[in-house]
Amino acid sequence: MEKLLKTNRRDFLKVAATASGGLFIGFYWSGCDSPKMKVLTDEEVLSQAFEFNAYLSISPSGDIVIYSPNPELGQNIMTSFPMIVAEELDADWTKVRVFQAPLDNEKFDRQLTGGSGAMPHSWERLRKAGATARHLLLTVAATNLGVSIDELSAEKSAVYHNGKKKFEYGELVAEAAKLTAPDEVKLKDPKDFKIIGTPVKNVVNKEMFTGKPLYGLDFYREGMVHAMIQRPPFGMKIKSVDDSGARSVSGVTDVVVFKNNVAVVGNSTWPLIKAKRQLKIEYEPDGAVESSFDHDRIMKDLLDSKNAQVMRKDGDVEAAFKTAAQVITSEYQCPFLSHSPMEPQNFFAHVKGDKVELVGPTQTPDRARMETAQLLGIPTENITVEITRLGGGFGRRLRADFVVEAAELSKILDKPVKVSWTREDDMTGGAYRPAVRYRFQAALDDKGNMIAYRLRGAGINAGNSTRENNFPSGSIDNLLIENIEHKSPITTNAWRAPITNFLAYAEQSFLDEVALAAKKDPVKFRLELLERAKKNPVGEIHYDIDRMKAVIETAAEKSNWGKNKDVMQGFSVYFSHRSYVAQVADIIMEGGQPVLKKITAATDCGIVVHPTGANQQVRGGIVDGMGHAMFTNMTFENGLPKQRNFDTYRLIRMKEVPEIDVHYVDSGYDPTGLGEPALPPTGGAIANAIFAATGRRLRSQPFIEQKEFSDIKLQIRRT
Amino acid sequence: MANYKLKINGETFQVDVEDDTPLLWVLRDHLGLVGTKFSCGIAQCGSCTVHVNGEATYSCTLPVSSIGSSEVTTIEGLSKNGDHPVQKAWEEIDVAQCGYCQAGQIMNAAAFLKKNPKPTLEEIENAMNRNLCRCGTYHKIREAVALAAKMK
16 A cells, blocks of 8 residues: 655654654663563653662663763763673663763763773772662662571572572662662672673664664754855865855755854755855965975974974983994874764754753763853853764764854854764864874894884874883883974864874884894794883883783784794784783785785783673774775875865775684773774784785885885785 | 655655755655665765665665656665564674664665575675775674575
């Protein structure tokens, strides 16, 4: 039967309002296994549930509500955080429903996704949230049974006495929620974990795989207008705007010039994409208008500058270099990169008098609110921020530029507005990974010992382009780390594993050069340095020597390092964001050309909370690190990137990823984050393997654009 | 502006839009079918993949005027209960990270497996290479397509 509908917009808005506009985004597993029980809606559960703390409410029906405070961008926090609460609660995981919490500074103290910091920050808080609630539930059970709480045990949301089930949690919540939670509560011994460490499925799978509205771009609100903004090239300002062409596009209702932006406004997206192309905007210089050619020269000049800032100094580098039997000097360079999350930037804003409603994908809802408050002069308590799922972030969504412009436009238009960016807007809109050039120098004595090490970093808006306390600092008697920066109108920002995403490649490639110059095996060379740092620490040491040693040894063992002469291997190890990752890239030769076969990774992130999510972060980090090291470049011409979409900005694809073999070192430490640490070592492991296989040292990224690489046809073996 | 009757997910919808409006924006802005994603807008990434008469098609560059009586299927219409073998395999392998590209990946995989129910890994890679995943879930996508082929 044919159903003819005008549109289904009304139903659609209803769905969108429930999913994103009203009660946050919830998911649950219950019901499937117990057809006899009535499955409550999210609204029913939320209206009945008793709150135990900011993270946790439980309904008399036994349904467990866990709020996930941090923005979810693929790091799988909406699954791993609730697992921790549920573990200490001894919850029945199938009864857990997870909701994204909106920004709430009173309930949560770090609603931020960045720096791989959420897990170390929240580990204990989440455990206590579950454990204190469990304690209260058991206290009520003990009172009702007239026994001591120590005689009770709990499993899958039920309380047991002498092995007999006495209560379901749902029966106890009303009484338990009235009690005051203890300050201290006994946490589980990790060996008793039942949920942590198991491959629980992502709680949002069903919604993601059936196309439910989850992301910022999926947010629609009755009465809102759509807008797109043309932003200026870096170092330029608007001289004149001819918007007649844009205004003539059917569906465009307004064109607004504010600050250096030209916004086109309408009732749907496509007319705006067309109208933006019709804008005739003349720009004039408002600062330095730079091109990549300038950057290359500036960074080289800076490496010779006398004005570098000393970041760390141990011993006397000058004197040591004078006594050297051998000096190795190398320069490495990495380009600007765009974050390019698959979901382009966007945000919904509704300024109503002195109140503001913000909805969208942000890694830092607090910053979004603060900057909006500052811009509009509206107190933060009048601003709400609802966090949608993020279609990737990679650090780009740590900024609030895309939020405040939406708020400003909503105020100007006096309407609710969703500002969407095209891919070209996203790629030309700034906040890039900075470009950096490094100069490394090492001095060896006649026995091949590294007696001095010097690193100078020169970055374009990179801030400190070094990590002066990272390995090999602490293992070398004479060491000098310096930094110098060029200030550019081209905006930069944290990009997944900030600084270390290129520093690690450069440093680990250089250490490979030094090891080979010292005629030492690259793995043994690093272990020797660590041994020296242990026996004879120089200055402060900011990494755990034993943990670093363990990942090196594990990666070497799992990759059969040096055992097969037909496999050319590259080694790399890095400590960043509190986790340790060592990697080995394997290359074999076929028909005189290298074939990248496999990357082996050994990771110490402490307790692995969610093995599926951890594997995703390790593999994903390696794919990300490899893709950008190999293929991706962003160059500038007169203040604008030349690469503006995926036709010229080359991202890694399925056929370009090798097998990745993931291992963990069970150190027993509390868990640390994994969103970033697997990425930094990858470029170095691959570059070192390519050197081992071809004798070509790749000192700039992306590799495929280097002249040393021009006659190498690197194949990728996937299976 | 012109009136188009579109066959989408087994139903007929009527929209009043400009001829050059890409199917993607008709779906998202006019019909509320937001499962089909916008990412590049130039047929490079596959986030917007839908089926047009069973063929995996980039909806971001397909003008509404060219669709005619073709049958369009979006992620929302791939199966009634989210239980298409490809969707089940995606759940079983737990493929997604951010998930934004996955609807397009699923649609591409579903169209591919219909034509090639017993693919080799290389054939899977050739077919799936047109879809970008910025999170790097490629290993799992490949695994899930292979599993879906077995589930059929």
